[in-house]
Amino acid sequence: MASVESLANQVQTNLIHYNFWTKVKIHDINNGLKAVIGLPPSKLDSNDEEDQPEWVIPRSLVSNSSISVKEINEWFTGIAILEEKRPKRITIGIVNDDGTVVYYFIHDGIVKPRQN
Amino acid sequence: MAEERDEAVITKDEANFDVEDEVQDWKLLNKSLTSGTGIPKRGEKEFEPDGTNVQIDSLQESRNAMYEALSGVRGHHLKQKLVGVWDVENGRCIVPHAKGNYFRDVGVPVNIGNKIRGGMSLNPLETVYLVERGSMVIYLGNEVYSDFLQSNEDGIEFDYDQLVALDLEFLYSLAFNGKEYSIEKYQVYAYLKRLGYLVQQFKPIGDKDQRTKLAERKTGTSLVNTIFGYVDHILKKNRLFEVLKSKLHNWGILAAPLFHGLHFATKHYFNFTDVFKSLSLIQSYSTYDSIKEDPQPSENYDLTFNVWRPTPTFSKKNPPLPDFQVSVVNTDVARFPNLETIQALHNRLNFQFKGEEGKTVIPRVKVVNKKKSSMPPSKKELRYQRQKERQSKLDEAIQKRNQYNKVRDNKLKYGSDGRTVVIATVNNGVLNFINITEGDFKLQKNMDLDDIYPGNDHGIIYIEST
């Protein structure tokens, strides 16, 4: 199965060289979990602040594809420890075995959808 | 741009909008339903409450329009008075004088005593539907009424004001008190009836099931036919020829067998179609295979309705094969069926095999709008016409190939021989309809395609470049 490091590296490269993010770094959060943080080239949401860094949690779609609310909450608490503040939103980077990474926002609580 | 639709970008296109997904705005009730299309316009709704009076008033208006419509009158003209009597004991409705169009597909004829000749007995679904749309009024039967039916006195009209007239609420609680008829079945029934479909409870039509018919179909050919068929087969399909050819092909070199590591290094290939043939390995289901195995459906699945498109010639006594066969399922009760259940449902359908004697199968080809002749042809029709003209000018071989590709695409997309069951799911009162069809991408033993290009491996989709 793909290691946590390998997944984090894939997401990091994808963010820098496919999505043109900058200052992308990998952090250890709790339980051997890794999170990637970086700056997107422009605001991801009109309500975001300029140069607002974004946390991305890498996950593999192929191995260990199950997910729970409890687990998501752990990501939030893990990042809260690093940031000293629970983030309003994180992003999950889902890595497929063909190298595709798809990114989804996970907002804390019930928020209204972006008006697209 | 071919890749556009396959990329990760998610577009929010209106194509994904379905009017029935949305809660309708009742303010538009009269406006939209009296308009020519009969389809409501997409209401102008807002994203979120903003606290303005404009918005609050507008909401109140919509609500009032709704409540008003719900309080509307349900009934019919006294001149066409249609009366039913609910038989509590049997959970059915007796219609003593059944007349009118409604009974084309509704009810079973009954005669009771001297009084009822040519009456109808309706099941709860049929009863509620007729009353709910205002086409029938219904009374609660009692001993007085039974006595009247059994009496021999002639010429007395029954005074229905001796009986309790049922309001809709009372009727529902009586009609759906048993196990057999559920609200969800009624919802599906009424939904289809409102659209004009003819709907009856599912029952086998004809006296033979698919299994028997399939067996007869296989053994039905005479010896002469078999021989001719065989000769024809050889000549047409060149199967023997193909075998010889491949043998010849192998002789020169003693190629390694298929899937041997050395196979492709030891055998000459001259086209990709042959390469694909050599890769054939995975067994696959071919249409009707499951009929022999007789799979059983899970207890939550059964066929519920036979459904026909409206036809003026419909005969209740001797109905044609249904256009759709529906299984109703409650999403709180059953999950998506397993393969065995799907196959069991397919095997229980009223179904006619291709070439089977008797009623002719209506080809399921989409007919381009049959509009009245006075209407100018639509864009779609014009396009279709032009396409047809263009086609007819092409080389015959190309026409044939195009025809073949079209038939094949249809068989891939809609099933190679069309055994389809409709599953109507009811999720807390919300309906969804799904076609579940037997597929066969290998297109094995396909007569229609054999008619065009005999002997082809129809499932190989690759077109050799020449």
Added chain:
Amino acid sequence: MIEATGGSIDIEESFKAVEIDSTSIQSNQQVILDTTEIPKILLPLISRNGQPEVLIFNVEDIKRLRDKYGILGILIGTLAQYPQQNFFLSVPLKLFIWEVIWLVESGYAQLIDQVNYRLDKAKELQSKGKLQNNNVIVMTKKDPNSKSASQLESREANFIVTPNTDSHKYSKDYRTICADDYEVSLKDYLKSYIESTSLSQNQVRSYYQNFKYLKKQGFFINPGLKFGGDLVLYPGDPLRFHSYSIVKFNMVDLQDFVVGGRLATSVKKNIVIIGDVDESEEDGSTEEVNDEFIQSLAKEPKKMSFSIEWSGFG
């Protein structure tokens, strides 16, 4: 939902997932609920031998459910004025299980064994002799409401009708009889509901708590299968507002994440997933629908939730 302060409403702020504390949450109900004066709504329970169904035929009740309690239900009957379409339907209004539990558990309504009540009442009526069905009326071509009473009287009845419900039933008499003799307990309702479906008792509790959690936040709620979810949420009455979110109770697979997120985004919504704050809270020991189980439904939901949408990049 939500106070009429105007401008944008910061739901993110008000409903922090982990810190849900029922007492601190303002009721966002559009109308403040007051149960002291109003008699309970009687919920006709139909089909007690199969899956129990609560169907409302009384338009006054439908009004109250919607305007006061934000309960939508689903209309399933044919609209007699336009009987050949499925866009606008009419009574009965079918309530789904979470709405029923919520109404009963909150004390706004009670369940009535409809068929027995109505049969007994009919018997009584018939025993009294002459019936008054009053089902023949005067119908004019145009709007009947606009005619004055005298004009109507002068015309002969020409139309035979079936009303939605029994107009006498809201007499005081009726209410007492129903409440006393025909009430069905929530326990019995849930017992037969669980027996007739594949839902387990734990699922019923957990899903109901999800519903309650959402209801508390002032959302209007409908079933969600059309969008692949358990529920859909509206920020206000769906007659005026587009839905916000598709709610999934059981999100277990990343595939669902991709599918759900993609679907929601394409229809301008997001996906909301809900879970228990503390999983050990789930006292899944009881297998039976007993009083203890019914009491557990009334507990404050301890839930956390997340909203998922496509990021717009990648």
Added chain:
Amino acid sequence: MAKRNNKQQLNKIYANALPVTLSSEKYGIALPNLFPHNPISWLFYLVRLVQVNTLYSVPQSTVELVNVKYEDSIFKVTDEESIAKLWRSGFFGKGTLSRSEPTWKERTINRLNLEENEANVVSMEEVTSKRRDERKKFKTERSKLQDLELKERKGDISADEAIQLENLRNVVPNLRSANFKPGFGNDNKDTVIRLEDLELIESNILIKNLEFLQLQAIEVFFLKFALNVVQVSNLTMKQLFYECCLLVENSPSPNVTNKFILDYVVYHHYRSLGWCVRSGVKFGCDQLLYKRGPPFTHAEYCILIIPNDGKEKYDWFEMAAKARVIGTVKKSFVLVYVDFPTQAKFDLLWNSEEYEDEGQRFHDILHSYKVTEVLYRRWAPSKTRD
């Protein structure tokens, strides 16, 4: 990058359906036609056949195997020639930094204005990013519009704002319909070089290609087992198969319903029917079927693979969501149920020492699986009445 609208050009580039060299292609030879009723043609055929086999060596016997590196649970092809071969002959793999065909290098040269920058070439990825910019602009303007509309309704709008509102009412609908069309080139695009880019360039030349072709496990095994055109690190066919199983599930020997095996069975089935099969992850299904391949046509079918184990694996909600996503992109939804052998039978074949050739082992194993296709389509009763 090839000009995409030139069909002939495309046909030429993608002439091979699989990375197998045909004798007809290599030597320009063909076998003569055979006519059943003409024995002469038989003879002619036979003679020619012997001739071909004695005069020409089979092309695949001389072709070098493509090297696939297996690292970090990823199957990588880095050699440019191999990448081109696998992509162009059947569309195997995906560029890790591209949507399909690896084009990162060209895009980067283009973006950073490095050497050999071909102007006026716009890649799919650039079209997308441009369109998203437009979209963003639309959204900003629309949100302004909405704020002003709210003000207007509340009646506290200033004269200036009223003018602005009128203006926006005209502008916003146009913005929505504005569609970026490719071909304008990089007109107003400034070259921004990030710190991250500096590592890649040296005196205006791209020195690192970060992109490789990533193969899915099912693709690798097909290329190895079915076509024998790759060598994967130092793995034997059996080791490779086992590694692929491990990617999904840890077990001492493969489970008969391991998702890799089921996926492979289905993959092989469609590949052998000439379909181009690619990952369906973006649409929540397992595989996509293309008649020819991504540059030619849309994928037409979305495949969901389900073990035929009697279980009701999916609830209606999951199915409805998948079907709707698939419907949105106008594809057809196919459920593929896979019958599998007993674990005992599988183990017997897996452990057997009778096979002198591994291909034969996997032939026998895979032949004991069977697929059944079921088509799932929404029915709209209002549209099928007449």
